[in-house]
Amino acid sequence: MLFPAIGGAGIATKSGAKMVADVSTKFNAQTPSTVSTVLAADGSVLTSYYNQYRTPIPLDQMGKWVPKAIVAIEDKRFYQHNGFDTTGTIRALAQNVVSGGVSQGGSTITQQLVKNTLLYQAKTQAEQKAATEQTLGRKLKEAKIAIELEKKLSKDQILEKYLNLMNMGAGAYGVRAAAITYFGVEPANLTVDQAALLAGIVQNPTKFNPFNNPKDAKKRRDIVLSTMIGDGTLTKSEGEDAMKKPLTLNPGAKPGRSCSEAPSNGGFFCDYLWTYLTKTLGIPSTLLKEQGLTVKSTFQPSFQDAATNGILGASQALGRSSDIFGLGDQRIAVMDVLDATNGNVLALGVNKKFGNDANDASQTSNNFPSILTEGAGSTYKLFTAVAGLESGVGVNFVTGANAPYTSKKFKNGNKPYVVNNAGKYAANLPLWKALYQSENTYFVGLEDHLGSVDPVVDAATAMGLWAPGDTAAADKAKAEQQGSFTLGPLATNPLRLAVAYATTANRGTRCEPVPVTDILGPDGQPLINPKTKKPYFTPGTNCTANAIPPGVADTINDILLKDVMPGNSGQTAARAYTGDGRQIAGKSGTAQDNASYAFVGYTPQVVASVMAFNPKNNDPLPSPGGGEEGFGGGYPAMMWKLAMQNILNSYPKISFPPADPKVEAGNTVKNPVDCVGKTPAQCKSDLSKAGLKAADSGTPVDNGSVPAGLVGxxxxxxxxPITPGSIVTYSISTGKAPAGQPCAAGQDPATGCIPPTTPTPNPAPTPCQPGQDPATTGCVPGAQPGGAQPGGAQPGGSQPGNNGNGNGNGGNGNGNGNGG
Incomplete structure (x- = not known):
């Protein structure tokens, strides 16, 4: 169409057609700023991301009345014009020229669609101003774009976009959001009076907001109904009946967009997910809040409930006050649950609700399950054991590091590093027993054997104790040669600790933690990063095979089963056993002075790390039996058990692969040196020549066969079996025989041995007296008292012997009976 010639200030020499010709029609008709939805693994909604509450729907789902009401009040010639209503616009332009600006609208629905799309798409103040400024140039631009748009889209498509776009007050954009916000129903279920109310709001969403201005809203509603009567959409009777209805609102709930609103105690997962999307994946927050994405998360609501309830229920299960690790306790307990096979984060439990009300002791906005907290204690011995097995020490390797142990390599300031044990341990434990029984001295000794803390820290890095690229703690431990590293004093992220243990559960494959399975755009396809032209997230790309050798992982798992499964003496985490026969491996840990403690337990499918600490002080944490000196096998192990008794029901019972025989054996050889009977100096010399090390146990041994002062x-x-470079511990003989040991041939009983006793001769048979039963008394029938016995052999049967071997041979008289 042709625009009329227009005069006025600044534009007297230009025709309308020339002005319109200069306007660009570049326009993106996509509906802006729609709600993104985050789904849990079971398909339920966890949370939503949005700046504007808008959920577009097709026109055929908007019901009968809203489209009719909007056309009646906003653009009654909508289905006749081509996007530009000549009659209304000429009238408005004439008035605008007279006034020197823009005082009247005259905009069609198509033009309003253009204007508001540009406004909501604006990223800067300048773009917002350009979309709303009251100038003739803007009106002409809208008109030209509207005309072009109507060539590309049908009227129904334009109306659908319009009804999904417009601000309808109270934070609702589009007809579906408005229908839910004001009436709690879908648009298709709106009555004619309700539809008229929504249509009336569009002109001025603030003035006609029925929550704040019900009188004005009702007046505007009735104007819309009158207009619908006037254009024949409603009969007079229908319209008047609708006007008589009171303004009745029934507000529906908007999608929750605060993590404090997340269901199933999912606030901490919700918060972690947002950080992962924006920081780890680098998705702009505006994209998440405006593009109508679908984020499919790994969150398992039932697992989350189990983790939270497991933490909160531990005290009752242990027979102590429910205030311990309750919602109001200032002490914090967390539980991170991961899928051991793929790194999926399934739940993040805390004894708190997610929130930032400083006056509510049950709330915190600190995401303790996914940040550095306190030390995890002996759980770090895992890394030393892995480093040792990788070096070939084998599971029977003995360090000789008995308590108290003074490190040969590491310092505590300017002094040698001296370490003790929490409890009594047998001397010279092998690696497998030292690991599940958690002997401190052994693992510092193993670090000494490795020659540096570096391989231990490298194992921790490979297994995922820190996020990729986060090398600060590892670099510091190496630079300072922190011999205490194996005892777990460093601030630890519970999530990363779970990742490290999952690497062993997953047979050496490390999987970075992921809280999503898919991130889809509004078209249902993976969301593309415009910079890389690749998806922001690709499932299955977060795992690294052979982070540690599978055989090492299998062997570690076989050892750590002993810390949980019944029947293993000296185990520390028996409380974690679920009692259903399922194989469960794990490791407990307790930091210095019992200020924090941990337990990490796992099956081949699931791993969960539990940590507890007091963020406000370093007071000792409680123990199950009372007192304030608890260990990781107490509360943490019980929390794990209570949660997993519910979680593990979702998984079949499967066993870990057996230990790797080659890893178990290590680089072992048969010990070629026999020091017994030699001088300590000769023993040291012989061991040194064999590539072994000697260490005096410091405790003399009774050995009556070896003179005092020699190795006994x-x-x-x-x-x-022994590994090259390992320590052989020797003990000096006292020269005395162990108490109760029989004397060897020629050995003097003065050494303490027991001399052989002289066998007692068998007594002479007793003749039976008259009437005496031989069967019960053992007398010899037929013999006369005091006379000679009948000739011939006596009945078979041996007499009791001295120190016999229990292999009675039926009457040969050798005294082998019951082994007296």
Whole structure:
């Protein structure tokens, strides 16, 4: 169409057609700023992201009345014009020229669609101003774009976009959001009076907001109904009946967009997910809040409830006050639950609700399950054991590091590093027993054997104790050669600790934690990063095979089963056993002075790390039996059990692969040196020549066969497995025989041995008296008292012997009976 010639200030020499010709028609008709939805693994809604509450729907889902009401009040010639209503616009332009600006609208629905789309798409103040400024140039631009748009889209398509776009007050954009906000129903279920109310709001969403201005809203509603009567959409009777209805609102709930609103105690997962999307994946927050994405998360609501309830229920299960690790306790307990096979984050439990009300002791906005907290204690011994097995020490390797142990490599300031144990341990434990029984001295000794803390820290890095690229703690531990690293004093992220243990559960494959399975755009396809032209997230790309050798992982798992499964003496985490026969491996840990403690337990499918600490002080944490010196096998293990008794029901019972025989054996050989009977100096010399190290146990041993001052015992003994470079511990003989040991041939009983006793001769048979039963008394029938016995052999049967072997041979008289 042709625009009329227009005069006025500044434009007297230009025709309308020339002005319109200069306007660009570049326009993106996509509906802006729609709600993104985050789904839990079961398909339920966890949370939503949005700046404007808008959920577009097709026109055929908007019901009968809203489209009719909007056309009646906003653009009654909508289905006749081509996007530009000549009659209304000429009238408005004439008035605008007279006034020197823009005082009247005359805009069609199509023009309003253009204007508001540009406004909501604006990213800067300048763009917002350009979309709303009261100038003739803007009106002409809208008109030209509207005309072009009507060539590309049908009237129904334009009306659908319009009804999904417009601000309808109270934070609702589009007809569906408005229908839910004001009436709690879908648009298709709106009555004619309700539809008229929504249509009336569009002109001025603030003035006609029925929550704040019900009288004005009702007046405007009735104007819309009158207009619908006037254009024949309603009969007079229908319209008047609708006007008589009172303004009745029934507000529906908007999608929750605060993590404090997340269902199933999911606030901490919700918060972690947002950080992952924006920081780890680098998705702009505006994209998440405006593009109508679908984020499919790994969140398992039932697992989350189990984790939270497991934490809160531990005290009752242990028979102590429910205030311990309750919602109001200032002490914090967390539980991170991961899928061990793929890194999916399934739940993040805390004894708090997610929120930032400083006056509510049950709330916190600190995401303790996914940030550095306190030390995790002996859970770090895992990394030293892995480093040792990778070096070939084997599971029977003995360090000889008995308590108290003074490190040969590491310092505590300017002094040698001295370490003790929390409890009594047998001397010279092998690696497998030292790990599940958690002997401190052994693992510092193993670090000494490795020659540096570096391989231990490298194992922790490979297994995922820190996020990729986060090398600060590892670099510091190496630079300072922190021999205490194996005892877990460093601030630990519970989520990363779970990742590290999942690497062993997953047979050496490390999987970075992921809280999503898919991120889809509004078209249902993976969301593309415009910079890389690749999806922001690709499932299955977060795992690294052979982070540690599978055989090492299998062997570690076989050892750590002993810390939980019944029947293993000295285990620390028996409370974690669920009692259903399922194989469960794990490791407990307790930091210095019992200020924090941890337990990490796992099956081949699931791993969960539990940590507890007091963020406000370093007071000792409670123990199950009372007192304030608890360990990781107490509360943390119980929390794990209570949660997993519910979670593990979702998984079949499967066993870990057996330990790797080659890893178990390590680089072992038979000990070629027999020090027994030699001087300590000769023992040291012989061991040194064999590539072994000697250490005096410091505890003399009774050995009556070896003179005092010589080596009376050693471990490992000659011929037993040993790893090159390991320590052989020897003990000096006292020259005395162990108490109760029989004397060897020629040995003097003065050494303490027991001399052989002289066998007692068998007594002479007793003849039976008259009437005496031989069967019950053992007398000899037929013999006369005091006379000679009948000739021939006596009945078979041996007499009781001295120190016999229990292999009675039926009457040969050798005294082998019951082994007296």
């Amino acid at each position: 015992a050693q471990s490992p003994a000659a011929g037993q």
